Amino acid sequence: MSSQHLQLKVGLAEMLKGGVIMDVINAEQAQIAEESGAVAVMALERVPADIRREGGVARMANIEVIQEIMKAVTIPVMAKVRIGHFVEAQILQELGVDFIDESEVLTPADESFHVDKFAFQVPFVCGACNLGEALRRISEGAAMIRSKGEAGTGNVVEAVRHLRSIGSEIRRIAQLSPQELVTTAKELGASLELVKYIAEEGKLPVPLFSAGGVATPADAALMMQLGAETVFVGSGIFKSEDPAARARAIVKSVTHYQKPEVLLEVSRELKRAMDGLEISSLKPEERLQERGW
Amino acid sequence: MNRIGILALQGNFALHKSRLEELGAETLLVKSAEDLSEVAGIIIPGGESTTLLRLMDSELREALVERISGGLTTLATCAGLILLAKRVHGPSQESLELIDVEVTRNAYGRQVDSFVDGQLHWSSTGRALLAQYELEEYEKYASTIFEGVFIRAPRITGVGENIEVLVERGDEPVFVRQGNILGLSFHPELSDESSGIHQLFIAIVRSNTENA
Numbered sequence: 001m002s003s004q005h006l007q008l009k010v011g012l013a014e015m016l017k018g019g020v021i022m023d024v025i026n027a028e029q030a031q032i033a034e035e036s037g038a039v040a041v042m043a044l045e046r047v048p049a050d051i052r053r054e055g056g057v058a059r060m061a062n063i064e065v066i067q068e069i070m071k072a073v074t075i076p077v078m079a080k081v082r083i084g085h086f087v088e089a090q091i092l093q094e095l096g097v098d099f100i101d102e103s104e105v106l107t108p109a110d111e112s113f114h115v116d117k118f119a120f121q122v123p124f125v126c127g128a129c130n131l132g133e134a135l136r137r138i139s140e141g142a143a144m145i146r147s148k149g150e151a152g153t154g155n156v157v158e159a160v161r162h163l164r165s166i167g168s169e170i171r172r173i174a175q176l177s178p179q180e181l182v183t184t185a186k187e188l189g190a191s192l193e194l195v196k197y198i199a200e201e202g203k204l205p206v207p208l209f210s211a212g213g214v215a216t217p218a219d220a221a222l223m224m225q226l227g228a229e230t231v232f233v234g235s236g237i238f239k240s241e242d243p244a245a246r247a248r249a250i251v252k253s254v255t256h257y258q259k260p261e262v263l264l265e266v267s268r269e270l271k272r273a274m275d276g277l278e279i280s281s282l283k284p285e286e287r288l289q290e291r292g293w
Numbered sequence: 294m295n296r297i298g299i300l301a302l303q304g305n306f307a308l309h310k311s312r313l314e315e316l317g318a319e320t321l322l323v324k325s326a327e328d329l330s331e332v333a334g335i336i337i338p339g340g341e342s343t344t345l346l347r348l349m350d351s352e353l354r355e356a357l358v359e360r361i362s363g364g365l366t367t368l369a370t371c372a373g374l375i376l377l378a379k380r381v382h383g384p385s386q387e388s389l390e391l392i393d394v395e396v397t398r399n400a401y402g403r404q405v406d407s408f409v410d411g412q413l414h415w416s417s418t419g420r421a422l423l424a425q426y427e428l429e430e431y432e433k434y435a436s437t438i439f440e441g442v443f444i445r446a447p448r449i450t451g452v453g454e455n456i457e458v459l460v461e462r463g464d465e466p467v468f469v470r471q472g473n474i475l476g477l478s479f480h481p482e483l484s485d486e487s488s489g490i491h492q493l494f495i496a497i498v499r500s501n502t503e504n505a
Contacts, residue, residue, distance in 0.1 A: 004409040011444045011483045015339050015372070037347035039303060039340070074384065074398060075341050076445065098404035098445070107444050121405050248347075254437055255302050256324065276295040 009075040009123030009143035010074065013207045016040055016230050018186020020220065020251045021209075023047050023234040026065065027072035028246035029243070034258035036247035039230065040076040040099065043069040048105050048152030049274065052286070058106040060088040066095060078125070083292050084110025086119070087120075093122045099144075102127045104291035105151045105234075112146065114292065117141030129162045129289055131169035131198075135190030136293075138206055145204060147228070152235050154276035156213040156222065158289055163210060163226045174202045174289065212289075215240070215273040217266045218254030224257035246270055297495070298323040298332030300357075302348040304340020304372060308482040309491075314484075318495050320413055326356035334366040334498035337373030339444070339480055345376055346387065352473070354389070361391050366501055367474045368494045374476040375447050382450070392474045393453030394466075400448030410462055410479075411440040413488070419459035422470070423489065426496040434489035441467060441479035449478055473501075 019039030024030045025047060033041050045061040046054065060081050070077045076098035081088035088109075089100055102115050104127055116126040118141035127148035128134035134145045147166075149159025175186060176199060185195040197205055210228035214220050215236040223231050231254055233247075240246045249266040256262035284290065294469050297313055300304045301322035310320050313336075335357075337345075347356075361367050361377070369377045375398060379390045383397040403406070415423065420435045430433060441462070449466045452458070459475075462467035468477045468490075475497075481490040 007409060007442060007483060008404075008407045008444060011442055011480060012407065013303045014483070015341070015444060017305060017307065017340075018301065019341065019344055032317060034343055035347075037303075037344045039344050075343060076404060093405065096403045096405055123404065251344070251347065 006143070012123055013125070013144040014074070017207060018255060020247075020254050021078065021230060021232045022237055023232075024069060024238070024245060027068045030069045030072045031237055032244050033237075033247060034073045034075050034243050036244060038075060038247065040078055041069060041073060042078045042101065042232070042234075043097070044080065047235040047238060048288075049107060049154075049239050050152075052152040055232075060085070060092065060106070063091070063095060066092070066097065070096070081115070082106040083108040083113060084113050086115045089115055089120060089122075089124075093120055097122065099123050099125060102142075103127065104148055104288045106289050114140050116239060118145075125209070127289070128166065130165045131144060132188035133292070134208075135188060135194045135198075138194060138204070139191050142206065143154050144207050144209060146209040146211040146232060148292070149210070149214075150277075150279055150282070151212050151288055152277075153213050153282075154215040154236060154239075154274045155279055156215075156219045157279055159210050159212040159214070159223060160226060163223065163228055166204075166208065167227050169178060170198055170202060170204070173198045187267065188198060206236060212249070215276065216270070217249045217263060220259040220261050221253045222248045224254055230254070236264035236274055239286050241271040246273075274285055294484060295319060295499065296321045296332050297334040297336065298329060299336045300345075300373070302340075303344045304338045305480070305482060306336075306338045309336045309338050312482050312486070313495065316491055318498075326352040329353065329356045329360060333502045334368075334494065335361070336494075337367065337369040337376055338482070339371035339373060339376050342372040342375040342386065345372060358389055358391065361389075361474065363412075364473050364501075366498045368477075368490075369474065369479055370477045370482070371444065371446060374449075374478060377476060379453070380451070388503055389482070392469070392476050393456055394449050394469060394476065395451035396447040397450050398447050399445050400450070401443060401446055403444045404445055407444045407446070409440055409442050410473065412438055413441045413460055413462060413467070414438050416458055416461055418457045419468070422459065423493060426493060426500060428489060428492055428496055430489065430492075434487075434492075437487050437489075439488035440484050441481075442483040443479045444483075446478045449481055
């Protein structure tokens with residue numbers, strides 16, 4: 001794995017900043033997403049809300065579905081693999097997808113190990129609930145970190161928790177003395193090298209995006225104000241009553257996340273958002289964020 | 294007024310901003326026509342050109358066309374170049390038509406085909422431009438071999454008569470100039486500054502402001 005590879009992987013993640021990445025399940029939705037101003041699409045067979053409802057084993061999407069979406073748009077196409085399923089990743093790289101999400105939304109394939117992402121040319125994004133998890137994924141080669149908000153619930157509370165946790169841990173480390181960093185690295189289960197980077201730079205070495213539970217322009221702007229650099233929207237768009245209008249509104253809310261007057265304007269016209277789920281009503285085994293470590 | 298704007302609708306604006314600030318320039322993130330009226334130069338960064346087009350309201354779009362065609366010093370990279378190009382293929386797409394080049398989007402392929410070329414250097418025209426703006430480290434930049442990071446990059450497939458080629462890759466232009474507009478298909482903000490591209494841009498902005 002050369003530093004050039006990492007430069008290209010993180011470079012693409014940098015290009016996606018300040019944007020919205022939308023879950024789509026066919027070419028038609030992908031085109032709506034692109035026309036609405038999405039910076040990338042996530043090609044799926046089912047959106048998380050349906051995966052959650054239907055249950056069973058959720059795997060990498062059907063190749064035909066992904067390929068149809070790749071043909072339909074010119075923006076980058078991402079696709080998900082199961083945690084630890086490096087062969088699904090090999091197949092997606094061969095297919096030419098632009099980014100792979102090693103995702104807790106799918107059923108994990110390995111209970112101990114995540115994919116060695118340095119072994120791939122294609123960049124990976126991974127979820128994290130806290131800084132330790134984010135740094136472990138970066139040590140494995142992730143080029144982008146996203147929160148692990150409860151996908152398919154239309155409820156941002158968990159994504160908020162994750163971004164706040166990552167942000168406050170970063171701010172705490174920035175205050176520590178060099179001798180305290182070794183213990184912190186041990187406590188976080190992360191490499192000392194990365195903890196030192198955090199202490200010096202006050203940020204992750206790769207972009208930090210938000211994912212999970214965003215259903216409205218206000219949710220998206222909330223994630224941006226909490227420090228996310230781009231927002232993934234899963235079920236929130238195509239499970240709402242007005243996908244195209246909502247997609248455009250969320251895109252605009254991310255660009256102008258610091259301007260309440262714009263947020264009001266884009267929120268005004270929208271119809272009903274997707275139905276939401278209260279996280280505390282989920283059984284422990286239904287909490288997707290517990291997957292991965 | 295010496296501030297340099299970076300169009301910040303979407304994309305890689307943050308790295309350009311920190312690069313300019315490291316080099317001592319004052320910056321402003323530009324999201325509206327009003328912001329644009331406060332800058333003496335503008336960077337149109339990489340990102341997704343379809344997204345940038347969608348996010349640009351008519352007021353900002355008109356202001357960009359008016360100021361850039363009126364001589365505002367401009368550095369456009371990757372998606373930024375697509376936005377300013379006269380003709381866009383792969384597939385064809387509307388643009389602001391401010392620089393007389395033809396570009397083909399994603400012409401090198403998908404992300405797995407993105408690459409770093411470590412063998413770029415200034416053409417004689419490029420070196421003359423460095424000399425003209427009397428960059429402090431002119432000798433270093435003029436003789437250097439530098440890298441270009443190409444990420445899902447557009448290819449410059451045709452240039453008009455008024456285009457100067459500042460950097461070539463093989464016999465293909467990757468950095469061109471038309472008067473006040475500098476256009477690149479690669480990302481100088483993702484490399485170290487051995488090429489002097491941001492330094493040159495700042496020098497041009499300063500010189501124009503002083504002469505104004």
